[in-house]
Amino acid sequence: MEREDRGTLRALGFKDAEIKELGLWDVAEGEPAALAEAYLRRSKKKDTLSTLREHLRELCRKAADEGKKIRHVWFEQRSASKAYVRREEFEKATAAIIEEGKSKTLYAWRTDRLSRRGMGAVDRLIDQMEPKGARIVITSEGLDSSLPGMRMVFGILADRAREEAKSISQRTKIGGDAHKKEGKWPGGVPPFGLEVVNGKLAHKPSEYSFARNYIAVPLLHGIVPGDIANALNAVGVRTRKGKLWRAQTVIALAQTPSWAGLIPDRERATDESGAVIDKWFKKAQPLLGADGHPIKCGVGVVTFAEWKQINAKIESRARPGTAIGDRTRGVRQAKTLLVGAFKCPYCKGPMGNGGVSYRCGTRMNQGESVCVGVATKQGRADAAMETMWLNHVLSLSPESPTIHQIARDWLSYENPEKEARRQAVTAALDSALSRQLKLNKEFFLGTAQMDEATFEVLRNQVSAQIEEMKAELKELGKTADLTPLMNPKALAALWNVAGLDGQRALLAAAVKEVHIIPAKHKGDRTPIEKRLKPVWRDTMDTRDVDGALRAVERSNDRRDRKKKPATVGELQEAIFTEIAELERDQKARRAKVSAAR
Numbered sequence: 001m002e003r004e005d006r007g008t009l010r011a012l013g014f015k016d017a018e019i020k021e022l023g024l025w026d027v028a029e030g031e032p033a034a035l036a037e038a039y040l041r042r043s044k045k046k047d048t049l050s051t052l053r054e055h056l057r058e059l060c061r062k063a064a065d066e067g068k069k070i071r072h073v074w075f076e077q078r079s080a081s082k083a084y085v086r087r088e089e090f091e092k093a094t095a096a097i098i099e100e101g102k103s104k105t106l107y108a109w110r111t112d113r114l115s116r117r118g119m120g121a122v123d124r125l126i127d128q129m130e131p132k133g134a135r136i137v138i139t140s141e142g143l144d145s146s147l148p149g150m151r152m153v154f155g156i157l158a159d160r161a162r163e164e165a166k167s168i169s170q171r172t173k174i175g176g177d178a179h180k181k182e183g184k185w186p187g188g189v190p191p192f193g194l195e196v197v198n199g200k201l202a203h204k205p206s207e208y209s210f211a212r213n214y215i216a217v218p219l220l221h222g223i224v225p226g227d228i229a230n231a232l233n234a235v236g237v238r239t240r241k242g243k244l245w246r247a248q249t250v251i252a253l254a255q256t257p258s259w260a261g262l263i264p265d266r267e268r269a270t271d272e273s274g275a276v277i278d279k280w281f282k283k284a285q286p287l288l289g290a291d292g293h294p295i296k297c298g299v300g301v302v303t304f305a306e307w308k309q310i311n312a313k314i315e316s317r318a319r320p321g322t323a324i325g326d327r328t329r330g331v332r333q334a335k336t337l338l339v340g341a342f343k344c345p346y347c348k349g350p351m352g353n354g355g356v357s358y359r360c361g362t363r364m365n366q367g368e369s370v371c372v373g374v375a376t377k378q379g380r381a382d383a384a385m386e387t388m389w390l391n392h393v394l395s396l397s398p399e400s401p402t403i404h405q406i407a408r409d410w411l412s413y414e415n416p417e418k419e420a421r422r423q424a425v426t427a428a429l430d431s432a433l434s435r436q437l438k439l440n441k442e443f444f445l446g447t448a449q450m451d452e453a454t455f456e457v458l459r460n461q462v463s464a465q466i467e468e469m470k471a472e473l474k475e476l477g478k479t480a481d482l483t484p485l486m487n488p489k490a491l492a493a494l495w496n497v498a499g500l501d502g503q504r505a506l507l508a509a510a511v512k513e514v515h516i517i518p519a520k521h522k523g524d525r526t527p528i529e530k531r532l533k534p535v536w537r538d539t540m541d542t543r544d545v546d547g548a549l550r551a552v553e554r555s556n557d558r559r560d561r562k563k564k565p566a567t568v569g570e571l572q573e574a575i576f577t578e579i580a581e582l583e584r585d586q587k588a589r590r591a592k593v594s595a596a597r
Contacts, residue, residue: 001027003026005074006025008075012075013049023064024070034067035070035071036063037071037072037097038072038108040055042077055113058140062107074093108136108137110138111161112161116158118161119430130145185199189240191301194299197298201297201299208301216310224247225251226247229244229247229367230366230370232245248365251314255311257285259301259302260300260307262300262307264287336358336378337386337503338507340504341511341512341513344371346374357376358381374516374519384528384532389507392510425469432469435462439455440459511537514533
């Protein structure tokens with residue numbers, strides 16, 4: 001059996017011989033206490049891999065000294081300071097310890113490689129690990145969260161890492177703003193057809209002729225972006241990343257001010273409460289100088305006058321709320337059930353909303369030269385998928401991961417206020433932990449000149465706030481148990497009251513993607529149910545179906561003797577009453593099975 005992280009290790013530049021030497025070749029087996037997770041992170045792709053390789057070598061040496069085997073090496077290129085950036089590999093590494101119990105140690109090279117989100121984030125992670133008998137080990141700083149007094153050291157270093165991130169961001173912004181005022185390229189990838197030479201935009205010989213003759217000139221003559229993308233794909237021209245052209249790619253390129261040799265303006269993003277965050281968006285307008293004119297940064301594929309002309313043509317064909325020329329549409333609301341999960345049988349790409357039908361998105365955006373495409377009516381496909389979803393979920397055992405995923409996804413959709421409250425409490429906890437750290441430092445270093453009695457009062461107040469918020473976070477983290485949803489009528493009622501967005505969340509919890517078998521010929525009357533092929537996240541498990549059906553029959557008999565609910569509220573109340581009854585029956589059945597064993 002091959003290790004899951006072998007591809008990662010090779011991508012980091014390790015040769016097979018060194019992988020074996022580091023003890024990372026064979027699958028690590030043993031008790032969780034003897035196993036560990038290793039986490040590596042870099043912020044930018046330009047950072048050298050040599051440094052990362054040395055980090056991992058040090059982690060391996062530490063593991064060998066402690067008699068541990070590294071079960072998995074987790075690596076990602078992500079910011080550790082921005083709260084809106086999700087670190088999937090970090091979440092998997094911690095989940096392997098906290099939720100799955102596969103190991104008991106998390107190795108990282110330095111605190112700022114683990115997190116730059118301050119004491120609050122690290123403190124919560126330690127809180128989650130301690131009950132599991134797990135720990136965090138930082139090799140370069142000699143930290144071990146299982147040792148007495150280490151929590152304070154972790155907090156100080158975590159807050160220092162957060163302050164370093166703020167300083168780096170501030171220096172970067174000041175430098176970038178200065179470059180833009182002087183008409184120098186502010187950084188980033190220049191648009192197709194251009195390159196950066198001595199800080200200025202210039203024509204890129206290998207791309208300029210295609211950008212000018214195949215994109216700019218046709219746009220000036222009113223050719224639609226979809227036809228331009230099809231023409232580029234037909235002659236074998238690819239994007240800079242080697243991908244096929246799409247209509248949206250052409251539109252985005254044409255609307256970029258830097259394509260006209262100008263510096264683009266940008267605006268800062270905000271969170272749900274309206275507070276600014278460390279994230280920026282490029283605007284569709286050029287940056288204006290002190291004289292009120294756009295700031296030039298070399299030459300472009302088109303002139304400023306041509307750029308304005310092209311954008312006027314695109315805006316004249318714009319459809320509000322769509323990707324066609326509308327840059328202010330925000331987040332589009334879903335109008336169909338299967339968009340996002342439906343795949344074309346030919347190109348394996350997504351099927352899009354084509355009016356009354358699902359149509360191959362590749363065919364719509366990149367042309368017939370890329371994919372011949374397929375189409376099917378939306379209504380019948382959605383109805384068939386609803387029936388298939390209900391039948392599949394009813395076939396699963398109560399312990400199925402899909403059932404628990406439905407609980408998480410559905411409750412998150414149903415109760416967004418709870419998620420907003422969780423985020424608010426998390427932010428408040430971070431602030432309280434920082435105040436606690438500052439209070440301790442001021443008292444022990446003598447900078448605040450407070451007596452011990454005052455310190456104890458303040459410390460107890462902050463500690464009480466922290467414990468209260470931790471308790472609330474723990475309560476908010478609980479999810480309701482939907483494993484009793486094995487009753488066909490109860491499950492159908494839940495689906496019907498969910499609405500389209502809720503149904504999409506329920507569907508995504510059980511289905512990875514849905515494929516469709518092409519029609520044999522025009523007018524093929526094969527039922528759509530036989531042409532749809534869902535890829536389920538969880539396979540059917542029939543071990544508990546018979547018992548579940550008997551419980552359903554008993555529940556149905558009890559319900560039939562009751563008055564039939566007349567309103568939606570009464571219907572929901574009846575559903576959850578049934579769920580509670582089913583849950584009691586299932587617990588009793590499990591107790592009997594355990595006693596028999």
